[in-house]
Amino acid sequence: MELTRKGDNAMKIKRKIVEIDPELCDGCGQCVPACAEGAIQIVDGKAQLVAEKFCDGLGACLGDCPTGALKIIEREADDFDEHAVEEHLKAMAELEKPAPALACGCPSAQVQTFKPEPRPFYKPLGPVDRISPLTHWPVKIKLVPPTAPFLKQADILVMADCCPIAFPQVHDEFMPGKVVLIGCPKFDDIPDHIAKFAEIFRKADINSVTTVIMEVPCCAGLAYIVEQGMTAAGKRVPHEQVVLSTQGQVLSREKLAA
Numbered sequence: 001m002e003l004t005r006k007g008d009n010a011m012k013i014k015r016k017i018v019e020i021d022p023e024l025c026d027g028c029g030q031c032v033p034a035c036a037e038g039a040i041q042i043v044d045g046k047a048q049l050v051a052e053k054f055c056d057g058l059g060a061c062l063g064d065c066p067t068g069a070l071k072i073i074e075r076e077a078d079d080f081d082e083h084a085v086e087e088h089l090k091a092m093a094e095l096e097k098p099a100p101a102l103a104c105g106c107p108s109a110q111v112q113t114f115k116p117e118p119r120p121f122y123k124p125l126g127p128v129d130r131i132s133p134l135t136h137w138p139v140k141i142k143l144v145p146p147t148a149p150f151l152k153q154a155d156i157l158v159m160a161d162c163c164p165i166a167f168p169q170v171h172d173e174f175m176p177g178k179v180v181l182i183g184c185p186k187f188d189d190i191p192d193h194i195a196k197f198a199e200i201f202r203k204a205d206i207n208s209v210t211t212v213i214m215e216v217p218c219c220a221g222l223a224y225i226v227e228q229g230m231t232a233a234g235k236r237v238p239h240e241q242v243v244l245s246t247q248g249q250v251l252s253r254e255k256l257a258a
Helices: 082-096 190-203 217-233
Strands: 003-006 010-020 040-043 046-049 070-078 155-160 179-183 208-214 239-244 250-256
Touching (some): 155 217, 217 239
Parallel strands (some): 155 179, 155 208, 208 239
Antiparallel strands (some): 003 010, 010 070, 040 046, 239 250
């Protein structure tokens, strides 16, 4: 083993370590939960190695990268530090703890179930007033509790939050009869969402899942989150993925393997 002293304190050794190609990385974040040491984070839309000493060089993250941006190379790097990893993971866990609720509560987090009905203060969009098929609140993945009554034996629609902007027919095409959960696989907390879906699948006896995403590469992480949630819960339910173009067209529909 070759040792090289860099500066006063840092000791470099020649060893295996992950390398991330920023040109190939699309920022989907699938490598983040795959790294048990927390060595990889998404920074400015790209995966980055947080610190050399956190990477064990075993390459557990490689198989979760859909673009092949990750590889294991051999070079001089800080030695893997298991104690530093433990401290790093503890610090990450502290940061991920939910903030205490305000005394007044957050209206967006209050669970509601309701029957769609006409809103007379809306102007008609056509010959008749439009009625939203939404039957519950909240809709953000982060805010929906796994025990929400509207999830019980539901057909759920998991949708990237850009989709309703690009595809105006969402209310007619996808939402009727479904419980809607929206989020962004690029900017949301992927491990948190996987854990949330695992709890939903364990507790709610879900009938089916339809995942609607945009054609951009980072959006593929949403179906990954749902699938990982099923796996963690030891469940398999029918799962269809719909891909929309950025100009609002349905590009594909695919039944994911049961």
